[in-house]
Amino acid sequence: MLRSSTALILACVLLLCSVATVESLTIYRIGGEAQSPPSLVHSFEFVQLPWGALDKRRYGQSELIGIRSDHIAPQRLDPNINIVPDLVQRGGGVRRLTWRTWQSVDFPMQSLTDRDATTARIAGSPWFTFGNVFNYADEQTMRPSLVWNFDLGGAFSVHRIRFYPRSEFSFARPVQNFIVGLGGETPLPDRPADYSLGPCPMCKDDPQVLSFEVVHRNLENAQAVVDLSLRPRITRNVLFQAFPNTRGNWEIAEFEIYADGYTARAEYTSNIIDLETPMVFGDISWSGEQPAGTRIALRVRTGDDPDPNTYWRYTFRGDETTRFDQNGRSLDQDSYADLALGEKAGITYDKAHWTAWSPRFVLESKHTRIPINSLHRFIQIEAVLHSTPQVAPKLGYIQFSASAPIAERLIGNIMPTAVEAGAISQFTYTIKPTIVSAEQGFNRLSIETPGQVLEVQSVRLGGQTVDFTLMHLDANRFEIAFPRIDRRFTEEQLEVDFSARIFRFGTSFAGRVADSTQPYNIPQPIKFGDANPLSDTQSLEVDLLMVHSTALHSLEVSPSVFTPNGDGINDVVQLNYTLVNLAALTPVALNVYDLSGRRMYSIENTVNTSGEFTTLWDGRTVYGDYLSPGVYILELSVQTDQGTYRRHRPLSVVY
Numbered sequence: 001m002l003r004s005s006t007a008l009i010l011a012c013v014l015l016l017c018s019v020a021t022v023e024s025l026t027i028y029r030i031g032g033e034a035q036s037p038p039s040l041v042h043s044f045e046f047v048q049l050p051w052g053a054l055d056k057r058r059y060g061q062s063e064l065i066g067i068r069s070d071h072i073a074p075q076r077l078d079p080n081i082n083i084v085p086d087l088v089q090r091g092g093g094v095r096r097l098t099w100r101t102w103q104s105v106d107f108p109m110q111s112l113t114d115r116d117a118t119t120a121r122i123a124g125s126p127w128f129t130f131g132n133v134f135n136y137a138d139e140q141t142m143r144p145s146l147v148w149n150f151d152l153g154g155a156f157s158v159h160r161i162r163f164y165p166r167s168e169f170s171f172a173r174p175v176q177n178f179i180v181g182l183g184g185e186t187p188l189p190d191r192p193a194d195y196s197l198g199p200c201p202m203c204k205d206d207p208q209v210l211s212f213e214v215v216h217r218n219l220e221n222a223q224a225v226v227d228l229s230l231r232p233r234i235t236r237n238v239l240f241q242a243f244p245n246t247r248g249n250w251e252i253a254e255f256e257i258y259a260d261g262y263t264a265r266a267e268y269t270s271n272i273i274d275l276e277t278p279m280v281f282g283d284i285s286w287s288g289e290q291p292a293g294t295r296i297a298l299r300v301r302t303g304d305d306p307d308p309n310t311y312w313r314y315t316f317r318g319d320e321t322t323r324f325d326q327n328g329r330s331l332d333q334d335s336y337a338d339l340a341l342g343e344k345a346g347i348t349y350d351k352a353h354w355t356a357w358s359p360r361f362v363l364e365s366k367h368t369r370i371p372i373n374s375l376h377r378f379i380q381i382e383a384v385l386h387s388t389p390q391v392a393p394k395l396g397y398i399q400f401s402a403s404a405p406i407a408e409r410l411i412g413n414i415m416p417t418a419v420e421a422g423a424i425s426q427f428t429y430t431i432k433p434t435i436v437s438a439e440q441g442f443n444r445l446s447i448e449t450p451g452q453v454l455e456v457q458s459v460r461l462g463g464q465t466v467d468f469t470l471m472h473l474d475a476n477r478f479e480i481a482f483p484r485i486d487r488r489f490t491e492e493q494l495e496v497d498f499s500a501r502i503f504r505f506g507t508s509f510a511g512r513v514a515d516s517t518q519p520y521n522i523p524q525p526i527k528f529g530d531a532n533p534l535s536d537t538q539s540l541e542v543d544l545l546m547v548h549s550t551a552l553h554s555l556e557v558s559p560s561v562f563t564p565n566g567d568g569i570n571d572v573v574q575l576n577y578t579l580v581n582l583a584a585l586t587p588v589a590l591n592v593y594d595l596s597g598r599r600m601y602s603i604e605n606t607v608n609t610s611g612e613f614t615t616l617w618d619g620r621t622v623y624g625d626y627l628s629p630g631v632y633i634l635e636l637s638v639q640t641d642q643g644t645y646r647r648h649r650p651l652s653v654v655y
Contacts, residue, residue: 025043026046031072035397044520049271050069055271057333064265070396082256084257088153092236093151096147113255120165123249145244156235156261158259161216164252174222178241179240262388274306280403280524282400284399293388295363298384299359304377308350311335325339358370403521404439412529427500431513432493435485440486444479444481445513448511451500456497458496461493462489478498503610509541513526551640555575555649556576563655576612586640588607601622603617619653
């Protein structure tokens, strides 16, 4: 009996040993099926996902994208093919303007798009009803007309528009009075004043008011076939407005629109990808081509369940809605679709379990960190490809990495959360990890420092000082090493004291932890939370105590009297200045004027972000000569979106 038990135990051990090790790092690749898997010095799991496996049930879709096994690229139009019959297939359509709204029209638009010149629709028939419309550019009601808006389904370079009656009515039924425009769907603040149409005079700020650029106006047309050759221009919408003939009706057998080249914008949205367990996201990389004038931009979102939507049902108790069906089960795609029309209360975004789409980031380098700072099981990636009519980008593959978390939960905050701009301030960065398994743990901490870190003073674990090593310190981040924190120290506070200068309101100190014993795991980001019970905030951001109305916080000139005579003493004047609340590169200019206002010296278009900076000047003029003795005015200016800020200092030159 003992022998059999021993044998059974041994067999179980051997079986467990024979199971392949689960890799902690996984690399996912969308597209690039013909390319070799990535090559790394360490082991990893590789998951290949094809471009063409889009599934609407998993929210995968594409718009104006040509999909091949080795790449995706924007679609290209043939300049000699009428695109109107394919509008719906391309994601567009036709709408007519009524007194109430823009009304969608079903295809094949009653013989206008059937590619049959022997069939036609006549003005005065039900679909060709004339009505009053309002022109917001002229602020007047126009005489009755028929208005169509052709949505091309994407922005294309339109160069030709053609329409005509049946051949037997060439002379009897031409369109005598019409207007053709390009544009539409323009955001309210940016609408041009050229030609704006809508359903009613009272709806000036209504999104239903569309604006167009009139490219052709003919109020005395006698030609049966109207064939307009236009200067190619990129547009998504084509306006056709026609008025009643002075005698008899007009008809249209076919309405044709011709465009050339690549669409200006194409989109590819991957399926929602299931990573099977919450993971830490690493870099995202890509292969492809971005010719001059084109670009590719990505954005991502992550979630905790496979559906980013929340579905609602009317309970028929007043306006009450619920997320559950009549049996108490949560609504999903299928159960919501099965509801009666009157029961459907709408679909909203599930903010509780899904992040918002990240800001788009342009693929300027081959590797970019995924801008997600929390653990999630599901991820979706959207690629937007921007083209010119002649040139388009290609996207070979999108690749990203993910790994198992170092800690089950990792929260942190910083104190204080408000300091004086540019002053040396003391900070405490607190982390509280939740570690549940023997594999989890970390011994490295890296903190991004948009301010100016001067020194790391101490590290404490559970209130006790621990030894640490400063591994890295520069203007952008610092990294420290310390004894490994494992599950024995779960929920213990790790505190780091350091000094820094802050120059911008809302400076974020993003942190990540890593485990040097598992060097191929992706460093895990720290999420803001109540890591320190003594703090009344749960933030990793630091504000300024005084939000200054100027970006130029301070300016010091040393010496105020200088002698640029080459003797090595006071030959150079040094300018120390501080810029605050600048989020991007900003033009900075140095000018020196004499007392009559003449500019004697200038350095322009240097750019800096928030921080402390130094500029040197040797006393030479714009012509290379030394300044004459006297008193001068030194001006430093900073040009921002809010205006130009200046500071002046007197300067004396003596010999």
